[in-house]
Amino acid sequence: MMIQRVTFIGAGNLATQLGKAFRQTGVEIVQVYSRTPESAGMLGTILKTAFTTKTEEIDLSADLVVVAVADDAIEQVLGKLDIRRNLVVHTAGSVSLDVLKKYSDRCGVFYPLQTFSRLREVDFSDIPICLEGCSAAIVTELKELAGRITKSVYEIDSAGRRTLHLAAVFACNFVNHLYYVSDRLLGEQGLPFDLLKPLIRETASKIMDMGPYDAQTGPARRNDEVAMASHLQLLKDQPDRSETYRLLTTRIVQAYKNKVNDIV
Amino acid sequence: MMIQRVTFIGAGNLATQLGKAFRQTGVEIVQVYSRTPESAGMLGTILKTAFTTKTEEIDLSADLVVVAVADDAIEQVLGKLDIRRNLVVHTAGSVSLDVLKKYSDRCGVFYPLQTFSRLREVDFSDIPICLEGCSAAIVTELKELAGRITKSVYEIDSAGRRTLHLAAVFACNFVNHLYYVSDRLLGEQGLPFDLLKPLIRETASKIMDMGPYDAQTGPARRNDEVAMASHLQLLKDQPDRSETYRLLTTRIVQAYKNKVNDIV
Numbered sequence: 001m002m003i004q005r006v007t008f009i010g011a012g013n014l015a016t017q018l019g020k021a022f023r024q025t026g027v028e029i030v031q032v033y034s035r036t037p038e039s040a041g042m043l044g045t046i047l048k049t050a051f052t053t054k055t056e057e058i059d060l061s062a063d064l065v066v067v068a069v070a071d072d073a074i075e076q077v078l079g080k081l082d083i084r085r086n087l088v089v090h091t092a093g094s095v096s097l098d099v100l101k102k103y104s105d106r107c108g109v110f111y112p113l114q115t116f117s118r119l120r121e122v123d124f125s126d127i128p129i130c131l132e133g134c135s136a137a138i139v140t141e142l143k144e145l146a147g148r149i150t151k152s153v154y155e156i157d158s159a160g161r162r163t164l165h166l167a168a169v170f171a172c173n174f175v176n177h178l179y180y181v182s183d184r185l186l187g188e189q190g191l192p193f194d195l196l197k198p199l200i201r202e203t204a205s206k207i208m209d210m211g212p213y214d215a216q217t218g219p220a221r222r223n224d225e226v227a228m229a230s231h232l233q234l235l236k237d238q239p240d241r242s243e244t245y246r247l248l249t250t251r252i253v254q255a256y257k258n259k260v261n262d263i264v
Numbered sequence: 265m266m267i268q269r270v271t272f273i274g275a276g277n278l279a280t281q282l283g284k285a286f287r288q289t290g291v292e293i294v295q296v297y298s299r300t301p302e303s304a305g306m307l308g309t310i311l312k313t314a315f316t317t318k319t320e321e322i323d324l325s326a327d328l329v330v331v332a333v334a335d336d337a338i339e340q341v342l343g344k345l346d347i348r349r350n351l352v353v354h355t356a357g358s359v360s361l362d363v364l365k366k367y368s369d370r371c372g373v374f375y376p377l378q379t380f381s382r383l384r385e386v387d388f389s390d391i392p393i394c395l396e397g398c399s400a401a402i403v404t405e406l407k408e409l410a411g412r413i414t415k416s417v418y419e420i421d422s423a424g425r426r427t428l429h430l431a432a433v434f435a436c437n438f439v440n441h442l443y444y445v446s447d448r449l450l451g452e453q454g455l456p457f458d459l460l461k462p463l464i465r466e467t468a469s470k471i472m473d474m475g476p477y478d479a480q481t482g483p484a485r486r487n488d489e490v491a492m493a494s495h496l497q498l499l500k501d502q503p504d505r506s507e508t509y510r511l512l513t514t515r516i517v518q519a520y521k522n523k524v525n526d527i528v
Contacts, residue, residue: 177519
């Protein structure tokens with residue numbers, strides 16, 4: 001059966017962007033549920049569909065129910081629904097498929113590996129969608145659906161997905177936080193963040209070819225103690241940033257210390 | 265006087281890429297010096313010019329001497345040269361112009377803000393070059409030279425440059441290290457790093473418009489304790505990665521904890 005009608009439980013960044021991507025390929029969004037009226041209403045408006053804040057009003061007539069809420073809310077909301085016969089997926093990196101098996105016989109995972117913000121348009125076409133299903137038939141159905149919005153579809157089990165999500169936290173969430181620290185450092189001295197943009201672009205771009213181990217540069221890689229001391233001096237009244245600086249510097253020094261005759 | 269002939273002291277990544285950029289605009293590279301014969305020879309070959317490993321052989325007939333060595337080596341090499349009358353610049357983010365004043369009356373700083381690797385081609389045209397000079401005339405000369413290889417030329421003093429270099433360490437070197445951790449995490453579980461590439465591209469790209477504070481996503485931003493506990497469980501036998509995870513997670517939670525009614 002081809003999935004044509006989808007209900008969304010959750011109205012955050014991921015639900016917003018995934019809902020838009022589905023809608024663009026002709027999938028009907030039946031309804032949106034969120035705990036908060038603002039989120040439910042906002043996404044209902046964006047997707048031009050019905051919305052509710054009451055679990056008892058959730059429309060389970062859809063071909064697929066997508067549960068896109070925070071990890072700790074998945075079971076809270078599923079516990080209130082009778083979805084034993086529904087095809088249900090969650091979208092969470094770190095939540096096992098087993099969690100859904102308690103509530104539905106027809107369950108799966110539909111995990112788009114990307115950082116989503118509500119107001120930023122994303123092109124789904126190269127976003128990896130990582131699938132898992134409690135039967136081969138469900139995997140086939142989900143693959144067909146995923147294939148409508150991206151060319152990059154993977155079947156990955158719960159253990160693999162959890163690792164992938166953890167790696168994504170390092171490569172995206174933590175990276176973004178470091179962008180934030182650099183933005184603040186410059187802003188506090190009246191320097192424009194624009195100065196760093198070509199560097200940020202190149203840093204992300206060079207690993208696509210070289211891989212991150214060979215791409216590493218900077219004082220820690222070349223063990224330039226004068227430069228590192230100068231930086232720590234600059235941070236001497238900023239204990240949080242000093243701690244972050246020391247920790248990541250130590251890690252980089254360790255990663256290269258056994259590399260003899262390394263010319264950088 | 266227009267700078268036409270340049271000698272390079274140092275033959276690392278930055279000297280290599282800057283030398284190539286100069287050469288492409290018709291600047292004559294007079295000579296390359298490096299302590300190590302491999303580096304000197306390699307860059308001499310790349311730039312099709314003479315090279316030496318002896319400080320007493322350094323050709324000071326050039327219009328400009330570029331000192332592109334590790335921070336702690338700048339004074340070591342300058343102490344061996346009689347360059348009082350030469351126009352001399354260093355390329356170091358964290359080293360004050362004052363260091364050069366001891367050795368030359370005509371000194372400056374020529375700091376391209378980018379991550380350079382020897383074997384990766386870079387397009388200099390949008391790389392910010394941050395200049396400083398010990399006179400207005402020298403700043404003018406350096407601006408003219410910088411303007412031949414990039415459209416992005418800034419005059420920034422030593423204090424500003426030091427902050428900029430520190431910010432660059434966060435936004436580039438530390439970021440790259442996090443890419444490395446994510447690469448290893450996946451590799452150890454047999455998952456391809458390619459899965460993360462669209463995420464890495466989008467993470468770098470979205471801050472260009474949104475800025476890093478609004479761009480932040482992930483378990484720490486939404487204080488998703490179930491997801492964070494799951495990640496730490498996965499890292500339970502990896503103390504270094506756990507420490508990095510805890511530290512950066514704490515920072516992100518702190519940065520958003522006072523943001524009320526935040527929908528992410």
